[in-house]
Amino acid sequence: MMVDQKRWRVTGGAFRPTNEQNNATLRRWLPKGTNLNIDPVRLAIIEDLINTMPRRIHRWQPAQTIYTKLCRDHQ
Template identity: 50%
Template sequence: MLPCRNRTGKMRLGASIESRPAEVETRKTFGHWEIDTVIGKKKGKNAVVLTLVERNTDFYITRKIPAKAASAVNSEIKQLFSDFGKKPEKIFMTLTADRGLEFASLAELENESTKIYFAHPYSSYEREINERHNRILRRFIPKGTDINKISEEELERIEDLINGLPRKRLGYKTPEELFNEQLDLIYRL
């Protein structure tokens, strides 16, 4: 007989992916994002890459943050929201994260227009688009790379390359083209 494990310390982050609206799964509406971090060296205090991918357009955002920490993630997400001007609620309607400690405070950013959801433990397939894009990023930043040594310009160049790749699923358009079309629609209103 297996011993019972104490579950009182189980981390409660926020809403489960099960309560996420069905429209997110279809990938037909804009504004639904998956979020993750990509680490380089595992030892010491190292920068990591925060990654987000929009599910409808496959648009990929990378940001270097100083540590794999909840405060660093939240700070960068707040900055990202402000970078998109007066209508971030139209661009970031949902964020879906894994249950890593770096996302422990992400639910604090939830508001009336931006909802936060968490995938099940050990279920990377629930954020498959982000995982796929992170594999592409790994072609440029292999495991063990010191991310502190990667410049913001280099990371931006990699992001531009990934967003400039035409996709069959997108009718051979690029994520950048489709994302810009969506931004034009949002800011025109």
């Protein structure tokens, strides 16, 4: 993993598997070529499904649970 000093971003293959998994998860509900000008209610449902889905990277906890714990711990 390398840090691009000019842009302050992490580059390299370390994040590729997670990124690819996230893309595949999103494609379940929004296939490639889908017009993203969709109903906000449908988008909120998709967002909720993704955020409440257990993830291996989080030891099978949903991302929403991790986020809630982090917010609560930093108040």
